Every structure is written in C-alpha cells, then in structure tokens.
Amino acid sequence: MTAAVQRPDAERPLLDVRGLTAELSLEEGPVRAVDGVSFSVPPGGTLGVVGESGCGKSLTALSVLGLAPNPPVRVVGGEVLFQGRDLLKLPEAELRRLRGHHAAMVFQEPMTSLNPVFTVGEQIAEGVRLHLGASRAKARERAVEMLRQVGIPAPEERVDAYPHQLSGGMRQRVMIAMALACDPALLIADEPTTALDVTIQAQILDLLKRLQAERGMAVMLITHDLGVVAESCDTVVVMYAGRVVERAPVRELFSRPAHPYTAGLLRSIPSLQVATGEGGAASQRRLRAIPGMVPSLRRLPSGCAFRDRCDRALEICARVVPPLEPKRDGQLAACHNPVPVP
Amino acid sequence: MSSGPLLQVRDLKVHFPVRGGLLGRVRGAVKAVDGVGFDVVRGETLGLVGESGCGKSTLGRALLRLVEPTAGSIRFDGQELTGQSQRRLRPLRRRMQLVFQDPYASLNPRMTVREILGEPFAIHGLARERGEREREVSALVDAMGLPREALERYPHEFSGGQRQRIGIARAIALRPDLVVADEPISALDVSIQAQIVNLLVDLQRERGLTYVFIAHDLKIVEYVSTRVAVMYLGRIVELAPAAELYRRPRHPYTQALLSSVPVPDPGRARTRLLVPGEPPSPLNPPSGCAFHPRCPHVMERCRRESPPLYPLGGGHTAACFLVEGDSREVTAAPASGGDAGVLAQPPSPG
Numbered sequence: 001m002t003a004a005v006q007r008p009d010a011e012r013p014l015l016d017v018r019g020l021t022a023e024l025s026l027e028e029g030p031v032r033a034v035d036g037v038s039f040s041v042p043p044g045g046t047l048g049v050v051g052e053s054g055c056g057k058s059l060t061a062l063s064v065l066g067l068a069p070n071p072p073v074r075v076v077g078g079e080v081l082f083q084g085r086d087l088l089k090l091p092e093a094e095l096r097r098l099r100g101h102h103a104a105m106v107f108q109e110p111m112t113s114l115n116p117v118f119t120v121g122e123q124i125a126e127g128v129r130l131h132l133g134a135s136r137a138k139a140r141e142r143a144v145e146m147l148r149q150v151g152i153p154a155p156e157e158r159v160d161a162y163p164h165q166l167s168g169g170m171r172q173r174v175m176i177a178m179a180l181a182c183d184p185a186l187l188i189a190d191e192p193t194t195a196l197d198v199t200i201q202a203q204i205l206d207l208l209k210r211l212q213a214e215r216g217m218a219v220m221l222i223t224h225d226l227g228v229v230a231e232s233c234d235t236v237v238v239m240y241a242g243r244v245v246e247r248a249p250v251r252e253l254f255s256r257p258a259h260p261y262t263a264g265l266l267r268s269i270p271s272l273q274v275a276t277g278e279g280g281a282a283s284q285r286r287l288r289a290i291p292g293m294v295p296s297l298r299r300l301p302s303g304c305a306f307r308d309r310c311d312r313a314l315e316i317c318a319r320v321v322p323p324l325e326p327k328r329d330g331q332l333a334a335c336h337n338p339v340p341v342p
Numbered sequence: 343m344s345s346g347p348l349l350q351v352r353d354l355k356v357h358f359p360v361r362g363g364l365l366g367r368v369r370g371a372v373k374a375v376d377g378v379g380f381d382v383v384r385g386e387t388l389g390l391v392g393e394s395g396c397g398k399s400t401l402g403r404a405l406l407r408l409v410e411p412t413a414g415s416i417r418f419d420g421q422e423l424t425g426q427s428q429r430r431l432r433p434l435r436r437r438m439q440l441v442f443q444d445p446y447a448s449l450n451p452r453m454t455v456r457e458i459l460g461e462p463f464a465i466h467g468l469a470r471e472r473g474e475r476e477r478e479v480s481a482l483v484d485a486m487g488l489p490r491e492a493l494e495r496y497p498h499e500f501s502g503g504q505r506q507r508i509g510i511a512r513a514i515a516l517r518p519d520l521v522v523a524d525e526p527i528s529a530l531d532v533s534i535q536a537q538i539v540n541l542l543v544d545l546q547r548e549r550g551l552t553y554v555f556i557a558h559d560l561k562i563v564e565y566v567s568t569r570v571a572v573m574y575l576g577r578i579v580e581l582a583p584a585a586e587l588y589r590r591p592r593h594p595y596t597q598a599l600l601s602s603v604p605v606p607d608p609g610r611a612r613t614r615l616l617v618p619g620e621p622p623s624p625l626n627p628p629s630g631c632a633f634h635p636r637c638p639h640v641m642e643r644c645r646r647e648s649p650p651l652y653p654l655g656g657g658h659t660a661a662c663f664l665v666e667g668d669s670r671e672v673t674a675a676p677a678s679g680g681d682a683g684v685l686a687q688p689p690s691p692g
Contacts, residue, residue, distance in 0.1 A: 052531035169620055197393035198558065199617050202602035206616060224532055227604030250608045268536035270565040272588065272603055282387075282543045282566045289536035293501045309533075 012084075013040035014218045015064070015103075015186055020078035022056075022063050024297070025071055031297040033059050033073070035242040038324070039235075041186065046212070046219045048233030048250070050226060050265075052294050056242040057222045061188050064220075065105060066095045083185070101131035104179035108191035110171035114163040120147070120174045121159030124181050131182045146177035151207060169200035173207070180211060187212075190222040205232060226269060230254055238262050241295055241305035244324055248331040256341045258333035260312045264290040304336070312337045346420060347381035348520055348552050349405065354378045354414035356397070356404050360625060372624045374400040376576035377414075382520070387546065387553040389567030389584065391560060391599070393621055396573040402522045402556045406438050407431060419519065436466050439513040443525035445505035449497040455483070455508055456493040462515040482511040486541070503534035507541065514545060522554045527562065539566060560603050564588050569657065572596045575624055575632040578651065582658035592660040595633045631662070639664060 022034040034056045041047045051057045062068040063075050066087060080087040082103060087095065099105070107113045115123060124146055125139035134142060140159065147155035150173040163171055172192060179187055189208070193201040205228065212219055221232055229236055229250065236253045238246040238261065246259040257263040267288040292309040295301060301308050307317040316336050324334040328341065356375040359368045374397045382388050390398045403409045405416060407423050416423040418434060442448040449458055459479045462468075469475040483492055486507040497505055506526065513521055523542065527535040539562060545551060557563050563570055564584055571581040572593065580593040591597045594617075601615035619636045622628050628635050634644040643663055651659040652669035 052533060167620055197621070198560070198602040199393065199598055200620060201604075202614055202616055203618075205604070206614070225604060226532070226606040230606045230608040231604045254606060254608050265532055266606065268533055269606060270561045271607070272561055272564060272600070272605060282539070286540050286543065287536035287565070289540055290533040291537075293503055293534060294531060 014043045014083065015041040015220070016081040017064060018079045018081070020060060020063060020075070020080060022059055022068060022073055022075045024059070024073055026298065028298060030074075033242050033297060034063060036078070037239070037244050039237045039244065039247060041218045041220055043185065044216045044218055045235065046221060046233045048229040048236040049220065049222045049239060050224060050229055050236060051239035052224060054294055054297065055239040057239050058190050060239070061105070061190050061220065061222050065099055065103060065188065066090075066092070067099075067105065097131070100127045101182045102184055103186040103188065104182070104184040105188040105190065106175045106179050106192045108194050110168070110175040111163060113175065114171060116163055119160050119162055120166070124174070124178045127178060128181050142181060143177075146181050147174070149211065150174070150177045151203070152177075169196055169204065172196060172204055176204070176207065176211075180215070183215060184217065186218045186220065188220045188222070191224070192221075193228065194223070194225070208232075226265065241300055242297065243305065243334060245306065245335070246331070246333045247324065252331050258327045258331050258338040259335050260310045260339055261290075261306050263339045304334075312339070348384045348419055349382035350415070350417040351381070351405065352379045352415040354401070354404060354416060355412045356400050356409055357412040370625060373576050373627065374624060375404060378578050380571060380578065380581060382552060382554060384519070384552055385550055386568035387555050387566050389563035389570040390554060390556045390573065391558065391563050391570060392573035393558065395621055395624060397576040397624070398556050398573050399524055401573070402524050402554060403440070405554060406440055406522055408440065436462070436516040437518050438520040438522070439516075439518040441510055441513045441521060441523040441526045444529050445502070445509035446497060448509055449505060451497055454494055454496055458508060459483070459511055459515055462512060466516060468516065478515070482515055485545070486511045502530050503537060506530060506538050510541065510545070514549065514551070517549065518551070520552045520554070522556070524556045525558070528557065528559065535562070542566070560600060572599065575621060575627055577632065577661065579633065579662070580660040581651070583656065586656060586658055592654060592658070592665050593662045594637050594639050594664070
C-alpha cells in the first residue's frame with residue numbers, strides 16, 4: 001500500500017517464510033494443503049496472496065501465526081521467521097504474547113471472530129490490557145480512540161455496543177480496531193472485504209491503506225480479488241493447489257504474467273469497459289475462461305498440478321514438478337514453459 | 343406470443359410486514375421493492391445491480407411471482423401475473439425460470455442428475471414417453487458440456503461449477519422465454535465464473551432467451567447486459583443501455599458504485615469517489631431521496647422530495663434532481679416519445 005521497497009537486501013524482511021509445508025488429514029489420509037511455500041514481507045510493505053478456494057492461501061496465513069487448528073492441520077516443515085525468530089519453534093505461551101501484539105489477524109467474517117456476549121469495547125480493551133498492561137480505564141480510552149481511528153461514528157457510545165448491534169461493515173471496522181489496538185508490526189488480513197458491499201469495501205481498503213501509512217505497518221493481504229490486489233499490494237504471490245506458482249512485483253504480475261495460470265486468471269475476468277464504452281460486450285466476444293476445474297488435493301495430477309488445464313503444457317510437465325525459480329527480473333514462476341513477455 | 347416487450351413491470355411494490363410485541367401485531371413494513379417500473383425486451387439481458395438489501399433479489403423473485411407483490415402490475419408476454427391463482431399461473435411457469443446463486447442448496451441431494459432434469463417434464467406433463475424424455479435429458483447434459491455419465495450421479499459428486507451447470511440445465515429444460523439469474527456466478531471460483539458466463543451467453547444466443555441478470559459484480563453485469571438497472575433501497579435510481587451507464591453514469595450513487603470497483607490494473611491511477619456511511623435500513627428509510635444522507639451533491643430539496651426517474655434520451659433515465667434540467671431539454675425536443683417521462687423505456691432495436 002505504501003511505495004514498494006525495491007531493495008531486497010537493503011532491509012531485513014519483517015516476515016520471512018521459507019518452505020512452509022502443512023498437511024491436512026482427511027479420511028483417506030493426509031494431503032499437502034500447503035507445500036513448500038516461501039515469501040517475505042518487508043517492514044511497511046504489502047504482500048498479496050491470491051488464489052482460488054482450496055489453494056492453501058488461508059491455511060498459509062493461519063500457519064504463519066500458529067492458528068491453524070491441529071488436528072486436522074499439521075505443519076510438517078519450513079520456517080516462519082518473524083522479527084528474527086522462528087515462530088514454528090516458539091512455545092504456545094510466547095506465540096500468544098506475540099499474536100495480537102506484534103502480529104495481528106483480521107478475518108473475512110467478523111461475526112465468527114467477535115464474541116457475542118462482550119461489548120466491542122471490552123473486546124478491544126482486553127488485548128490492550130493483556131499485551132500493554134494498561135489499566136481498565138486506560139484500555140477503555142484506547143478502545144474509544146481505536147474506534148474513532150477506524151471511522152466508527154459516535155465511538156463513545158458504540159464502545160458499549162454488542163457485535164450484533166452493528167452492521168457488517170461496522171463489525172469489520174471493529175475487527176480492524178481490535179487488531180491494530182496494540183500497534184502491530186504486521187497485519188494479516190484474510191479476505192477482509194469479501195463479505196462486504198462494494199462501497200463499503202472501498203471504505204475499508206482506504207482505511208487499511210491510511211492506517212498502514214500512518215503506522216508503517218506491514219500487511220499480508222489474502223484475497224481472491226485481483227482488483228483488490230492491483231490497488232493495494234507491492235508484491236504478489238499466486239497460489240495453486242497448495243503451491244506458489246508465481247511471485248512478482250504487482251506491476252510485472254499484471255503486465256507480463258509468467259505463469260500460464262496467472263495469465264489465465266487475468267484473461268478470464270472482464271475489465272470495466274468504462275474507458276472504451278463497450279458495455280454489453282458479451283454480444284461481441286467471449287470471455288477467455290480457463291478450462292476444467294481446480295483439482296482436488298486428493299487427486300492431484302502428477303508433475304505440475306495445473307498441467308491438464310494449461311494451454312502451454314509440455315511432455316515434461318506430467319513428470320517433473322516445476323520448481324519456483326527466477327524467470328526474469330524480480331519475477332519467479334514455477335513453470336517449465338512460462339508465458340513469454342508480450 | 344405478442345410482439346410487445348416480454349415483461350412489463352409497473353409500479354411494483356413488495357412490502358414485508360414487520361410484527362412485534364406480544365400479540366405479533368403488524369408494526370410497520372420493510373419496503374423491499376417500492377415502486378419499480380421497467381420493460382424487458384425479448385432477447386435482451388437486463389442487468390440488475392445494487393448492494394445487499396437493495397431489493398434486487400426480492401424483485402427478481404417477485405417477477406416470477408415466487409414472492410407475492412403487494413401492489414403493481416407484472417405483464418409477462420401480455421398476460422397479467424399479479425392476482426392470478428397459482429393454478430392459472432402454471433402454464434406460464436414453464437416459460438419463466440430462475441437460476442439460483444447456490445446450486446448446491448437448490449438441487450435435491452437425494453436425486454440423480456437424470457431425476458433432477460427429468461422432474462420439470464414430469465411436473466408439466468411433457469415428454470411423457472420414456473424415450474422422448476431420455477432424449478431431452480441427454481441433450482441438456484450435452485448442451486451443458488457435462489459428460490453423459492453425469493446423469494447417474496448425485497449433486498454432491500460435482501464441483502461448484504458443474505453443479506451450476508446442472509442448475510442452469512434444469513432452468514432451461516422446458517425451453518423458457520425468460521430466465522431470472524440471481525447471482526449465478528458469485529459462489530464460484532474466479533477461473534470457473536468465466537465458463538458459466540460464456541455458457542449463459544451461448545444459451546441465450548442459441549435459444550433466444552431473455553435474461554434478468556442479478557449480480558453485485560459490476561464488471562460481469564457490464565459484460566453480459568444489454569441494459570442495466572441500478573437499485574438503491576427498493577427503487578431503481580438509474581437505468582440505461584450498458585455502455586451508456588458505465589461511460590456516463592448520471593446518478594451520484596451509480597457514480598460511487600462504479601468508482602468503488604477495484605480495477606485489476608496497478609498502473610492506473612484512480613481517484614476514488616468514496617461515499618461515506620452505509621445503505622440505510624429499509625425499515626426506517628430516510629425522507630426524500632433515500633441516497634441523500636450519503637450523497638456528495640445533496641441539496642435541500644433532496645431531503646424533502648423523492649426524485650422521479652427523469653428521461654435523459656436514448657433510454658437513459660436517472661432519479662436525481664441534478665439531471666432534471668437535462669431531462670427538460672430532452673423531453674422538449676420534438677423527437678422524443680410522449681410517454682418517455684413515465685417509464686424507463688428501452689431504446690428501439692436498430
């Protein structure tokens with residue numbers, strides 16, 4: 001959301017995930033829901049993680065903060081370096097101290113993460129008292145202040161409201177207020193606007209951008225909406241069937257995608273034709289859909305998981321899983337036959 | 343089949359009573375649809391957009407009389423739908439169908455695809471001969487791009503996209519004239535959405551279907567629609583040919599809505615028009631224009647009066663006092679039709 005920091009070695013990343021691998025146990029046995037995922041987020045930077053349902057993006061986010069439910073999820077490999085420490089090796093008590101303080105998370109559906117029997121003020125204040133050791137009165141003051149910062153009208157009154165008394169957009173603001181109350185260095189937001197209407201989505205994304213700039217906070221934004229990614233992120237990770245298939249700076253990703261899956265996703269969404277005035281374009285041309293469907297983790301094809309939907313598949317794709325490697329300046333892709341630069 | 347519009351809607355209202363207290367007395371009404379009028383021309387796609395709670399889904403269901411209208415008129419191919427008994431409606435039912443958002447919730451989990459697709463024929467007593475029904479059902483599966491083996495399987499064995507294909511197949515089984523599609527792709531993955539949109543567009547072309555396409559995704563609506571109606575709190579605030587609406591939105595709400603859509607182009611600098619606040623509750627709507635508490639151009643008059651839909655020429659109408667002057671110029675011109683001020687008329691085909 002802030003200007004991209006394009007000096008990979010100038011600054012140590014705030015979050016450095018290396019080879020994160022997590023298994024999900026199903027009746028038939030375990031499947032790799034997250035498979036060797038690597039990325040990093042610089043201080044103040046914004047990383048977007050995109051992919052379709054079941055690609056492992058949410059599980060990756062949950063695993064980073066040790067929030068994935070075990071069972072059925074088990075992290076079996078990799079490192080999650082945050083401020084220099086490997087979170088996968090931290091005891092639960094220390095993780096708990098870190099979560100909500102230095103790193104916080106916002107979910108898609110605020111109603112499931114807000115406690116219905118406490119007021120929103122109590123829920124914001126709880127973290128402040130726990131992590132910052134503030135007094136009851138100070139914590140309440142902080143709660144009011146946070147509600148004001150996230151744009152909730154009449155915060156002195158709303159601080160005593162229960163979650164069900166608020167609209168969906170207001171609840172999401174409360175979630176953000178709660179997440180930011182202790183001034184975290186990293187915010188992980190999992191589909192934070194997906195359940196919201198478009199005008200409210202615009203308000204929330206604008207709010208996140210503003211708060212991020214004010215605080216120099218890093219954001220990891222998980223979404224399926226490529227429009228949201230384009231407008232919010234510096235760097236993007238594209239996931240498919242548990243793996244990272246492409247990682248690139250946002251402009252490169254959209255202007256010259258290297259992985260055929262990324263290119264296919266970009267082609268399949270109609271863009272707003274406001275500039276050209278081609279409304280009702282369906283009568284003139286078809287959308288270029290990606291054929292087939294997202295494979296089940298239980299029945300992944302051999303080699304590259306995307307190959308049977310791919311228009312660039314080669315013979316090698318059925319045999320060898322393509323590693324994620326640099327294809328061109330700043331752009332990595334896991335593909336034997338990447339899309340050439342247009 | 344008469345030659346007029348397939349669907350003519352006039353001053354349609356759907357109010358839901360709100361009960362409260364010990365005796366459950368009616369205390370008020372949620373005006374989900376509150377005075378809506380438009381035509382749907384044969385073979386076109388009318389897009390219906392708006393945010394949650396604006397009444398677009400209720401309107402879609404009311405058009406098929408799946409919810410009971412409180413007032414107003416719906417004429418389908420010249421025949422009045424309101425006030426008819428369900429028995430009298432039955433022969434019309436097969437000509438108007440609904441595609442649901444969630445194909446899983448709308449398909450019976452205990453029926454095979456063969457049974458699901460055979461059911462419409464059984465209900466309407468069509469294709470009674472076994473071989474004939476088999477042929478119809480097989481042809482449907484083929485048209486949906488599903489393998490024939492699909493016929494013996496149950497809904498849970500399919501992916502979301504395939505289930506939506508089954509839902510669409512069921513809707514078009516009896517060769518309807520009108521299909522109301524209520525958020526038909528919003529539950530699907532991005533890579534699958536385009537497949538279903540293409541399927542709907544192909545079916546429309548092959549079978550001459552007329553669509554009312556309800557969605558909150560403005561990009562898809564622009565793509566599929568001939569004309570687009572924007573709803574806010576139970577009313578249509580703007581209606582225009584798709585290209586015109588997206589290029590020159592006239593209502594401040596439409597402008598805000600379009601400006602809010604995130605665009606997948608990181609190189610494009612955009613100044614976003616942010617509207618403050620949230621849509622008001624339909625239980626307690628604001629006075630005057632329902633959008634006035636959020637409107638950047640609000641005037642004193644907007645708080646008192648509710649603006650009518652002003653015709654702006656070329657089938658473009660908008661319910662905002664800001665366009666009243668432009669409308670006067672349009673209606674003063676001799677070329678425009680006499681009743682243009684009353685209704686959102688579609689442009690004549692040409």
